[in-house]
Amino acid sequence: MVKKFRSSQYSEKRVSQVVVRAVKTSLSEAARVWKVPKMTVAGWVEAYADGRLKIDEHLHHWDLASPNGPVTTGVCRACQEERKFRISDNFRGWKPNSK
Numbered sequence: 001m002v003k004k005f006r007s008s009q010y011s012e013k014r015v016s017q018v019v020v021r022a023v024k025t026s027l028s029e030a031a032r033v034w035k036v037p038k039m040t041v042a043g044w045v046e047a048y049a050d051g052r053l054k055i056d057e058h059l060h061h062w063d064l065a066s067p068n069g070p071v072t073t074g075v076c077r078a079c080q081e082e083r084k085f086r087i088s089d090n091f092r093g094w095k096p097n098s099k
Ligand SMILES: [Zn+2]
Pocket: 058, 059, 060, 061, 076, 077, 078, 079, 080, 081
């Protein structure tokens, strides 16, 4: 039986996000944008390749461009999906546009 991978230092949520980025782009890029040591990311990716680490879905982590008008573009730091965001009328924060 394969021992399930678990990081003692990072949350499962963060591990998924970083591995998604590493698989999509590269180890060094994922390490850089997430500020996680490259060796650590390498260990996660290895665990993922071995099947010790499962990634079903990750929580999108939106990096928003500086607002230029009411709408701005957010890019997920993990999967690099893009989405438009607008400032809510009462400034309670960012809300994704409905599709
Ligand atoms: Zn994402």
